C-alpha cells in the first residue's frame with residue numbers, strides 16, 4: 349500500500365509526546381533522538397533514585413534527586429544538540445495536560461508503570477484523536493501496542509486481569525507452592541506477631557499446652573515468659589501443633605500429600621536450642637538489627653538448611669521484640685525492611701519444608717514477598733525500539749502494518765518477538781465506544797450502559813465514588829448526575845457552598861440523597877478533563893458475599909475478550925496483554941466481565957500455502973508467521989507477509 353510519506357520525512361515533521369522517563373523512557377528518548385525525531389516532549393513526575401541507575405542509563409549518581417524528564421533531556425542533548433526536547437517535571441494527570449495540550453502531538457508514546465496513568469493517557473488520546481503507542485515490560489516479558497481511535501482497540505477495550513489472590517484455605521491449610529508459604533508468612537504470621545493485634549487471624553488455633561482460659565491468644569507473650577521461650581513456643585505452635593491439628597482432618601489429605609509437623613527440637617540440635625538458635629552472638633549495636641548478621645549468614649542467594657531457617661526465625665522474632673519494641677504492634681510487611689524479610693523468608697521456608705515444597709533463598713523469597721520482578725535493561729531497549737517502529741508506521745498512516753508485538757521470555761519457534769495484528773475496537777468498551785456514530789434518527793449511539801449492583805439503603809455516595817467511579821472507572825475529577833440534577837462534582841474551582849453541599853452528599857446513603865439513587869436509577873458520570881462520559885444503571889441488591897464481593901458492590905456490563913494464549917512447544921502460556929504488565933504493581937482493575945462476547949478473528953484459513961507458512965516461520969520482521977491459540981481454542985495463524993493475507997483461522 350502507498351505510504352503517506354517517507355519514513356524520514358514523517359519522522360522529521362513529527363511532534364511527539366513521551367510519557368514516562370524511567371526504564372523504557374530513557375531507552376526510548378535515546379532511540380527517538382538517534383532515529384531523527386527533532387521535536388520531543390517528555391512528562392515524568394519523578395526524581396532520580398539510586399535504584400534507577402543500573403538501567404536508566406541517561407542518569408548518573410550526581411543526578412540523584414533531580415527531575416528525570418529534565419536530566420534525560422540534558423543527557424540526550426549532549427549527543428543530539430540540535431533537536432528540541434521539552435521536559436515537564438509533572439504528573440500527566442495534571443489539568444495543564446488537557447485535551448488541547450494533547451492535540452498538538454502527532455503521536456503519544458507511553459513508558460509508564462501504572463494502570464491509572466495509562467488509562468488517563470488513553471482517554472486523553474481518544475479525546476484529542478491522537479494515536480497512542482503503549483508499552484510495558486516485566487522482566488523478560490514486554491509488549492508494545494498501537495491504539496488509534498476508531499481503527500484499533502483502545503488501551504481499555506479489554507478488561508484488565510485482577511491482581512493475583514489465593515483462596516484463604518490454600519494459604520492457611522493446603523499450600524502447594526512456595527508463594528503460598530510466603531503469603532502465609534507475610535500476611536498471616538508476620539501480621540499476627542508484629543502488626544495490629546486486633547485483626548482476625550486464622551492462625552489463632554489454641555495450643556494444646558496452653559492451659560489458660562479458652563479466650564487466651566497464644567501469640568501473646570506471657571508476663572513471666574523469656575523471649576527465647578516465647579520464640580520457641582510460637583515456633584512449636586505454628587509449625588508443630590497447628591500442622592498436627594490440621595492432620596487430624598483426614599478428609600483434607602485424602603488426595604494430597606500430608607505435611608509433617610516440625611518442632612524446634614526436631615529442627616535444631618540440642619545445644620542450638622539452648623542458645624535459641626543464636627550460636628555466634630556477635631552483634632554490632634550500630635547496625636540495623638539483622639538475624640542473618642547475628643548468625644553469620646552472609647549470602648542472601650544461598651538456600652538455608654531447615655536448621656538455619658529455624659535459627660533465623662527464632663533470632664529475628666527475638667530481635668523485633670528486643671531491638672524494635674516500638675514497631676511491634678504497628679508493623680506492615682515492607683520488602684525494604686531487612687529483618688522483616690529475614691523473618692518471612694525463614695517462616696516460609698520452615699512451612700515449605702513441612703509441606704514438601706522446595707526451599708528458597710532470601711533473595712528469591714524477597715522477590716516473591718515484595719512482588720518484585722527484576723527489570724531487564726535489554727527488554728526495555730527492545731521495547732523502546734519497537735515503540736519507535738510502530739510510531740513511524742502511525743506517522744505514515746501505514747494502518748495495514750500496525751502490529752502489537754510481544755517480547756517473550758522463551759522464544760517461540762526460535763522467535764523472541766511475536767507480532768500480532770491489532771484488534772478492532774470493542775463495541776461495548778465504555779471508554780472508546782461512546783460516540784461511534786449515529787443511528788437512523790441521527791441520535792448518537794452511546795455504549796452499553798454499565799450496571800452497578802449495590803445496596804442503595806446502606807451504601808454511601810462516597811463509597812460509590814471512591815470504589816467504582818474513581819478506582820474502577822479510573823476517573824480523576826468525576827461529576828455524577830441523575831437526569832439533570834448534579835449530585836456530586838469534584839475539582840478545585842467549585843464555589844464554597846457548592847463544595848460544602850457535595851461534601852454533605854458524600855456521607856449520605858444513596859437512597860437518602862436529595863435526588864435518591866434507588867433500584868433502576870440511571871446515573872451519568874462524567875470526567876471533564878478526560879472527556880469521558882458514561883451511564884450506569886443502578887440495581888438494588890440486599891446482600892453481598894463478603895469474600896467474593898468485598899466492596900459490597902458489583903460493576904458489570906462491559907465485556908471484552910479474555911487474554912489470548914499462545915502455544916510454545918506444545919505448552920500453553922498467556923500472552924502478556926497490555927494489562928498483564930500492570931499486575932506487577934498490583935493495580936489491575938477487576939471490572940466483572942460477561943462471558944461469551946469475544947470478537948471472532950477475521951477469516952478462515954483455507955490455503956495450504958499459508959498453513960505451511962504457519963508451520964515454518966522464518967525471521968521476525970520479514971515474513972514471519974506463527975501458530976497461535978486463541979482463547980476459544982481455535983488455531984489461528986498470524987503472518988507478516990501481506991501476500992499471505994490477513995490474520996486467518998486454521999480449521
Ligand SMILES: Nc1ncnc2c1ncn2[C@@H]1O[C@H](COP(=O)(O)OP(=O)(O)OP(=O)(O)O)[C@@H](O)[C@H]1O
Pocket residue numbers: 367368369370371372373391392393394399400416438439440441459460461462465723
Ligand atoms: N502519572 C504519571 N505522570 C508522569 N510520570 C509518571 C506517572 N506515573 C508514572 N510515571 C513515570 O513513569 C516511569 C516508569 O518507569 P519505570 O517503570 O522504570 O519506573 P521507575 O519508578 O523508574 O523504576 P522502579 O519502579 O522499577 O523503581 C517513572 O519514571 C515514573 O515516574
Ligand SMILES: [Zn+2]
Pocket residue numbers: 501502503504505506773774777778779780781
Ligand atoms: Zn476501548
